[in-house]
Amino acid sequence: MTRNLGALWLGCLAAAVCAVACAVWAARLYQPPSLLGFSGSNVWREGDFLASLGSSLLALGVGIVAGRAAERARAFASLVGRVLVWFALTVLLVGIWGQFVYLFTLLIAPTHSFAALRLWLLWRSYRSDLAWRR
Numbered sequence: 001m002t003r004n005l006g007a008l009w010l011g012c013l014a015a016a017v018c019a020v021a022c023a024v025w026a027a028r029l030y031q032p033p034s035l036l037g038f039s040g041s042n043v044w045r046e047g048d049f050l051a052s053l054g055s056s057l058l059a060l061g062v063g064i065v066a067g068r069a070a071e072r073a074r075a076f077a078s079l080v081g082r083v084l085v086w087f088a089l090t091v092l093l094v095g096i097w098g099q100f101v102y103l104f105t106l107l108i109a110p111t112h113s114f115a116a117l118r119l120w121l122l123w124r125s126y127r128s129d130l131a132w133r134r
Helices: 002-029 047-069 076-133
Strands: none
Touching: 002 047, 002 076, 047 076
8 A cells, every 4th residue: 555655646746746837837928917808819728827727727636636545534623624724825825826827826826735735645644654564
């Protein structure tokens, strides 16, 4: 099981790095909206939106996949603690990404904090499995 958890953690970490790279790409491509009140092009074809959406979907996928193998919350207090950590990470990431991608931060920050929390839980599961097997 340890080898599977380690490989899963590395795969999820690689996908999380790709999600952050997509977010950086979105920040690089970001252009503020025009003040004319209408978009010059279709939003589905704008690079910054597509990069933000890709980053968010990758991070959400990492969180879901990593969460399947990580330990589950056994008590309500543990669940509340995880929600508070997720919220704090989201606020931190809004502060970091907000100046670069503005409104797309609302798409990127919650999913990245979800992925980070689930990766951390998967890492804890992997480390405890390693310690148990020794």
